[in-house]
Amino acid sequence: MRIEKKKKNDVSVVKVSGDIDISSSQEVRQYFESLLEENGNKVIINLGEVEYVDSSGLAAFVDILKKMRASGGTLKLSNVPGKVKGLFEITKLDKIFDMVDDEDDALDSF
């Protein structure tokens, strides 16, 4: 798994690639916790290159979302691959996450 960050205006665009599973979900969680501490409360997570998300990955995303909301921030997911989207749909998590097709659209929507 790899995490890259770029900043566009005041929005942090974080691109996660690879598998988000039991061995990497903790790293994802910690990454976003520290991002939040740096006052990055407008965040787009680009999942375009994510191949697999397991339940611990889902739990991590929910945690991040809860923390963002608690601190008044906004989180959007972009470029979610079909397989990952299916998982969000089954668990009804698609209802609580703001999922945008494209990173640019996500940026425009802020």
Place this chain on the structure above:
Amino acid sequence: MVKFNFSKIFHFSAAAFFAAILIFLSYSRVFDDFEFKLLDVRYRLRPVGEVDQEIVIIEIADDTISRLGEWPIDRSYHALLVRALSEAGAEKIIFDIFFSEKRHGDEQFVYQVERAGNVYLPYVFSIYPHSRNTRILRAEGYAAPLLPELERAAVDTGYINIDPDRDGKVRRFPPLMKYEEEYYPQLTFIAALHRLGYAFDDIEVHQGKKIVIDNDLVIPMDENSMILLDYPGRWGEVFRHYSYADVIQSYMGGISGDTPLINLEELEGAVCFVALTATASPDAHPSPLETLYPGVGVHTSLYNSMLNWSFLRRLNRLGNILILIVLWVLTIYLTEQSPRRYAPMFLVLVLAGFSVVSFVCFWPLGLWIDLFYPLVTIVGVYTAFSFKKYMEEVKKREVIEKELSIAKHIQESFLPDEIPSVGSLKVYVRMLTARQVGGDLFDVIEPEIGKLGVMIGDVSGKGVPAALYMARVMSIFKTVSADSGEVSGVLEKMNRTLAFKARSGLFVTMTYMVFDVETNTFNYSIGGHMPTIEVSPGGEVSLLDVEEGLPLGMMEGAYKRVNKKYVPGSLYILYSDGVTEAMNSQKEMFGQERLIELASSLAGATAKEAVMRMHEEVFTFTGKAEQHDDITIMAIKT
């Protein structure tokens, strides 16, 4: 009362026993042959040493034999050579050829030797075999005595015996031997002593330790009173070499007016070693540097050592044992303390580091420290300790596996033993865990008379954390479902309880259905779980899902309730994601489409038949691939 830890005592005793054996072997130098081999590597790796330019070798090589006849050559040639070298101003002439029998030309030779006054002539002792590996070599007689007239003519005499190591290589050299309780010098040794301005009487011999010259200078000797030879380089690579025949011919040419082959003036002040180096000469031995090294090279190397006053020496036994112990402690420390994956790297570093240290000690410091025992024991100690660690881990794993197997039994006790029978409803469940303890759960209850509640759930993650969470979910479900038969209310209450204390990042997806046999209706609620499959008696398949309902334990949220009528003879299939995500060896998933297709063929099957068929199909699909998630299938036949 003192408690004895017998395992520790055993390990300590075993380690002490092996350490004692190794110390004993090192002390008694049992495997010195290997030590010699590793010393030879160091000899070969070091650069060419400093060579004194006054040392000259006059070689009776193949060219000389072919030009002057056959070996032994006439001694009148030796007479001529001595005269030539003497007239050229040679400092010393040392013959590495013995003269034990009278031959033609002796008179002239004796005359020239006497006249030159700087000729050293040798004899050969026969060595007393039992004196080998004692504090000093002893002679039991002469193998090749020097002719008395030559002995009188020579400035001094000495033996030229070479005593190779067990493997036949010459690494050591005896500067002195004892014969009839007197010390006798080696030929080169006495010549070098004279060159340094000392007489044989000026030396004090400390057997097995050193020679002290004039109470001041010290030549280190090993335990057998031998000097470790400091070969400066390969034969031909070092020392000045001249052909015996060239010297003779140049001298004769000088007399007859022919152009000399070599300028004999070059030999002024030279110490000339005259020796037979022709092919198949018996006076050639293997050395650490070359497989055949002429015996005279041994003499010149010793002479060079004494002139440059640089000697090699071997570290004594106690010093080597001390190094061994330090390395053991270091290896044990690194093996025990370093993370397991780095331990081999540290081992290689210790091995390489010590090899470099041993080389640096040899060159330029001139100290030979043991390498074989340290290398072997570092690897041995590492292997033993790694094995010990491995065994400890195997034991730990066995304990954990035993505990997990107990945990599995406890976990199974949370699941219902008996399925309650309500009306004509038939329920069948089968759960196969991927590891010993799993995260799937189910329950079948009778919340009210005439009603049947079925629940299936899947805890995120696997193994012990999931199993513990599962136990908690089961107990909450039992409490909450007993209070209320209303499905969405049950999920809401459970979610509140679980989300209130959500710290572990764990959650559970769940479907709860309650069938009413009196009204032929059912209602259900889903928290993030896979939709239920409904198979009508005619084989039509539909998915029962909800619009809203997050997995339980994540965050506060609402749960929808759906009410429906059922047709008797319908089949309802609940399952965990272990079914849809079951993977074959090509990493393909079983998937929901395949599951729906399979379900459509199950109309008319009993609950048990349906469950067994589905399991069978899933395992046919996965083949030999490892099961990576719990697989639970529950079927309700109305």
